[in-house]
Amino acid sequence: MTSQRAPLEPLVPHPRAPVVPQASIIPPPPLPPPAPASGPAPPHVFGLEKSHLLKEALEKAGPVPSGREDVKRLLKLHKDRFRNDLQWILFCAELPSLIQEGPQCGLVALWMASTLLVPPDGVPLDRLLQVALERGYTAQGEMFSVADMGKLAQEVLGCHTELLCGGLGGPNRDYILQHIIAGHPLLVPYDEDFNHEPCQRRGHKAHWAVSAGVLLGVVAVPSLGYAEDPELAGLFHPVPSTPYQPPPLPEEGFSGAIYLLSKQGKSWHYQLWEYGQVQESNLQLTDFAPSRAMDGRAYVVPAGGVRSGLCGQALLLRQHDTSH
Incomplete structure (x- = not known):
């Protein structure tokens, strides 16, 4: 498939194709007020007031882990998955957590990305939802168009957006990796499996994620600007506020x-x-889920369906005053 990067269209309304009749929209409640200053600060996780099970699980699990901690946990837990003939370099921009309510995974992913684009707290989720509703991008929080997501980010976050078409491979692969290594977020739609990992269900489990980190396997770590993790041999991190030599990107067939x-x-x-x-x-997001088509709710789907709105597409985001 031919790979291309296209500038986003200006903010112009275009036809929508609701799958079922329009339903009333009830915006989510505002975020709870901050906890009192006395005592230990709560973990930086939003959305827990909507799920008692998640709140109880979090209290048992302890503080929300950082990206570095989670990667080290996964490397230790699933060490057989990772090649032992390589050394690993982790580039990671920290993101907060937000547990979604209803079909709002795309807006939640955009909110997480917004904390890197409008630091430190991003833009309130209810603001993203309000504008998406007003522009006709969504009926209840769902987002079936990468292009609409880009226009929403442009308007609300005031950031630079770039729509990638043609999949994540080919020339787009190195472009995406360089973007993330530079500390900028990527929004990507995919099919979600039961364990949240990507799977292939022809779009029936379409979901959104934000990527702001990459773990690269290299034969040798560049000599400039990296330090080995004190707890996990073979894992390296860029040294903060220090120039580093860009790592060699693995060949596409590797x-x-x-x-x-x-x-x-x-x-x-x-x-x-x-x-x-x-x-x-x-690359296989092609069909609208039959279960959604029959659930009696309204969904906004672009002309051409899921295939034209999501398939083989991703969104690069960065602040206007940064270079890629």
């Missing part, structure tokens, strides 16, 4: 050497996904 560090709205943990797995899932 499997098992690139993992995206991602978050999505159904877990406070980071996900570590093999790049090819995400690429294949993103």
Whole structure:
């Protein structure tokens, strides 16, 4: 498939095709007020007031882990998945967690990304939902168009957006990796499996994630600007505020050497996904789920359906005053 990067269209309304009759929209409640200053600060996780089960599980699990901690946990837990003939470099921009309510995974992913684009707290989720409703991008929080997601980000976050078409492979692969290594977020639709990992269900489990980190397997770590993790041999991190030599990117046919560090709205943990797995899932988003078509709710789907709105597409985001 031919790979191309296209500028986003200006903010112009275009026809929508609701799958079922329009339903009334009830915006989510505002976020709770901050906890009192006395005592230990609560974990930086939003959305827990909507789920007692998640709140109880989080209290048992302890503080929300950082991206570095989650990667180290996964490397230790699933060490047989990772090639032992490589050394690993982790680039990671920290993201907060937000547990979604209803079909709002795309807006939740955009909110997480907004904390990197409009630091430190991003833009309130209810503001993203309000504008998406006003522009006709959504009926209840769902987002079936990467192009609409880009226009929403442009308007609300005031950031630079770039729509990628043609899949995550080919020339787009190195472009995406360089974007993430530079500390900028990527929004990517995919099919979600029961464990939140990418799968292939022809779009029936379409979901959104934000990637702001990458784990690269290299034969040798560049000598400038990296330090080995004190707890896990073979894992290296860029030294903060120090120039570093860009790592060599693995060749496209070299499997098992690139993992995206991602978050999505159904877990406070980071996900570590093999790049090819995400690429294949993103490239087969073609059909609207029959279960959604028959659930009696309204959904806004672009002309051409899920295939034209999501398939083989992703969104690069960065602040206007930064260079890629």
